Amino acid sequence: MSRPILNRTVEIVLPRRLGVPFRWLVGSSWVSNLGDGIALAAGPLLVASLTDQAFLVALASLLQWAPPLLFGLWAGALTDRVDRRLIVITVDSLRGLIIAALAIAIAVDRISIGLVLVALFLLGTTEVFADNSSATILPMLVHRDDLAIANARLQTGFVTVNQLAGPPVGAALFATGMAWPFAAQTLLVLAALLLISRVVMPPHPRDRGAEQKSVHRDIAEGFRWVRHHAAVRTLVLTIFTFNITFGAAWSVLVLYATQRLGLGAIGFGLVTTVSAVGGLIGTLAYGWITRRISLGNLMRIGLIVETLTHLALALTTSPWVAMPIFFVFGAHAFIWGTTSVTVRQRAVPAALQGRVGSVNLVGVFGGLVIGSGIGGLLAQHSGLTAPFWFAFAGSAVFVVLIWRQLRHIAHADDQPTPLPEP
Template sequence: MGRAAEILVPARLGTGFRWLIASSWSTNLGDGIATAAGPLLLASLTHDPFLISLAAMLRWAPPLVFGLYAGVLADRHDRRRVVIAANLARVAVLAVLTVTLATGTISVAGALVALGLLATAEVFADNTVTTLTPMLVHRDDLALANSRLQTGLLTLDQLIGPSIGAALFAAGVGWPFAAELVLVTAGVLLVSKVVLPSHGRSTGRSRGDVRRDIAEGFRWVRHNPAVRTLVLTIMIFNVTFGAAWSVLVLYATERLGLGAIGFGALTTVMALGGLVGTGIYGPLTRRVSLGNVMRAGLILETLTHLALALTTSAPVALLIFFVFGAHAFIWHTTSITIRQRAVPAHLQGRVTSVNTIGLYGGLVVGSAIGGTLATHYGVTAPFWFAFAGSAVFVLLLWRETSRIAHTDDAQHNDSPIK
């Protein structure tokens, strides 16, 4: 067991990070369970498409509404306590939800409110957790640490959790939420063991104007070439990604001829590709600069949209999704690592929130574009749009992406406790 732990989470990453990753994996499993159980709960209470779609909106809206304030909060206060408080809020909501389900007093409105509150609390927890890693791990090990965190996200949140959630829901509507309650509570206890350096316990900053603090985060991003390029890239590529993936269920059924099980297989195959990405990430980043890794990823994503627009073969599409899953893991892990290396500790929360706004804003805009294009021009139109838009953007920003390769020369974060 000790040898396996050393391979998975090497001792050089520190005891604090081991507590953090244990907490992250526990809550990730809970989130994965809720990914399946939430929609199933709504569908069991109502067949109204508007109300069911409202649940999805409540999942997407909180990062856009509260993301910037979550960044300010992370930079003003003890970050470990922010994570604990946010997850305790989730525990309270889950406890009430579990009781109402057990007593049969749940309503559609109550379920929607509960899911919205859970998503809101998750914004504050996830934003702040991202700022903890560079405070606990040496900057040279950030790529490894982030890859291990993302492994938990892939396997527990996206691959294993939804299946467990669906199975528990079949056993009883309250069971998946009770399980999430236990897992999030465990996450709170585990993260409480983390000991942060002094600059993480309290920034000592003024409790002044929130808008001024938010503006400071935007200004820093605007004046830092590497992070500015990252945020812009994430936003634009999520517009193209969101356009294509917004009609994925229609693409799978109408273009590929897949049923419900086949559609679910697309997500599973992407997660499996992501696991392969975890295996090759270390050797890849030791041989290739992070900037070039991201350049290659942009090209691969562009070609993914083209290939999906052209193919009508389900096996070919599944192979494409497998490769895309590996790319998505590598891209996301690299993006986090570059940002953590470049951003000063006292700005980590706000810069992360700016990145979040770009990420979710791109997805929302892209989804609207994708739905419109598919309605008027067919189910492959969003994929052609995604290919053309991504190709143009790669050409326009190719020179700018070279700046990403030099983020190691940017100002270093405060030294972490080892």
Template sequence: MGNIVEGLVPARLGTGFRWLLASSWTSNLGDGIAVAAGPLLVASLTGNAFLVSLAALLRWAPPLVFGLYAGVLSDRHDRRRIVMAADGFRAVVLAALVALMLTDHLTVAFALAALGLLTTAEVFADNAAATLTPMLVHRDDLVIANARITAGFLTVNQLVGPPIGAALFAAGLAWPFVAEAVLVSAGVLLVSRLVLPKQETPATETPAGAWHAVVEGLRWTVRHPAVRTLSLTILIFNVTFGAAWSVLVLYASQRLGLGAVGFGLLSTVSAVGGLLGTGMYGWLTRRVSLGNVMRAGLIVETLTHLALALTRSPWVASAIFFVFGAHAFIWGTTSITVRQRAVPTQLQGRVGSVNTISVFGGLVVGSMIGGALATRVSVTAPFWFAFAGSAVFVALLWRELTRIAHADAETPPAPATD
């Protein structure tokens, strides 16, 4: 058993990181359960398509609205306590939700409000949690540490959690939310065991308002060439990704001839591909530079859109999703590591929140483009748009990718406050 633990989480990463990893995996299992149970709950309370769609809206709106402020809090206050407070609040909301279910007083309005509050609290918890790894782990071990955290997200949040959530919901409306409350509470207890080094908070930040602090984080990102380029890459590639993936359910049915079960299996195949990426990530990064890993990843994503635009075969599409799943894990872990190495500790929260805005902002813009193209042209038009846009951007960015991967070599100090 000790050998298994050592292989999974080497002792050199430290006891603190093991507590953090256990908390991350536990909380992510609860979040994965909610991915399936939340929409099912709303759909069980109303047949109104608009109200059902709000459940999806409430999953991506909070990061856009609160992401930057969450970064300010992470940089100004005890990050461990922020995670504990945010997840503790989620446990309270879940308890109230379960109580209303058991007493037959739950309305669709409260269910939607609860889902919005849960996602909002998760924004603050996730932003603060993402800053803890570089505080606990030596920079040379950030690759493996982030790989383990991302592997847990992929496995329990995307692969294991949703089917458990659906099965628990079938057994009784309240069960998945009881399970999520227990798991989130356990995550709070685990992260409470962390002992962090003293968090540096520059004196120049203390009197400044929240907006001033946000601007400071944005200014640092813009002035750092590598991190700026990384944020721009994430924004652009989420526009193209969002355009294609926003109509994926229509693509699966109209282009591939798949039903609801087949559509669900595409996500499962992608998650299994991510597990392959998990297994080979350490081997890959020991042999290939991070710059070339990122170059290869962007090529894979570009060709994914082209291949899906061309194929009509569910089997070929499944193979494409498998490869894409491996790419998504490898790219995501690499980009997190590059950013953590480059950004000063006192700015990790705010620069990380800029990354969050880039992710969700790109997805929102892309989904609007994809919907318009699919409506006016064809269901494959968003994939052709994604391929063309990605190809152009890869060509423009090609030389910059090596610089991104070595961002830590050119880290400037945090800018002085005006």
């Protein structure tokens, strides 16, 4: 590719007006997401290679999803007090060490299901602080009018390397040797650290008098702001409830794919890849869709799609039927996620980004933790389709209950809302 063509391509993907720091941030995000995508397939396959008990498989998901529920609020308060880039660098360094230790344990044949479960919990804990801080860096680097395109570029990387490229690579590396995908992820974490260290940050948007406030008061302010903002409140409530149903079904997805659909390790990696292709189509069509469909109606359509996804997967045993379903679900997940994060970033004042993001994070992973526990028990006692039937029924009921409240999303693109007085 000639240099002029390369420059034009870079300008289209990463517009110059978004700034050099944004480009470093995107580079770090994409590299890190490639490593996470490799682990997305390799992690469940490692667990499944050590145990065939549905409850332990679901417990592995629960232990990854529990740390945001336990530490998310504290991470949000810390994010609004301390240098956000420094938090990312520190916890990602710890994450690299944990993954390297896991790879070594596998290589020397000292691995056990107990050790893997502990490692998953520690990795989930580091990601709480890294993800919460990372989400607040973007609004500090680009203008609010560019947040939609900036988030779309980050999501494009997430879809292409985390969901599309990473899982089949992870599955293939795992088939070659169980330690290889984790060794590769270690190197990618180190590369992401180098890139994020190049980001030049503006001054931290701290609250006046933040040093005199207690952490508990900081956390309370985040909850109070969410309670007073109808659109963000509706988003948090919706994602919490729908992640209960999603978590129930997806906590046993590796068993569903390998046993009910008859897919092997590579086939399981392709499940995520097919979903990522759907997400990539959602990426390309996102601007066109949002110009023609209101945010409220877009959310309603997404919830219907997710509800019908659970029903269809509960009914089918054919991978040829399941794969198109995963494709459509991937498009829905991208559209929902991009809209949700853009609404929050535009509506929330800079000094509250960490705490409000942590309230949303608790909603996200609180639902996943509850759902994964339900899913593991249902699968253990009633079969692999039971979590999907539960997910369909629960989603259908909630869609009816939340339908009218989604109108608040249509008015979410306002200027940042000030914090109500206590």
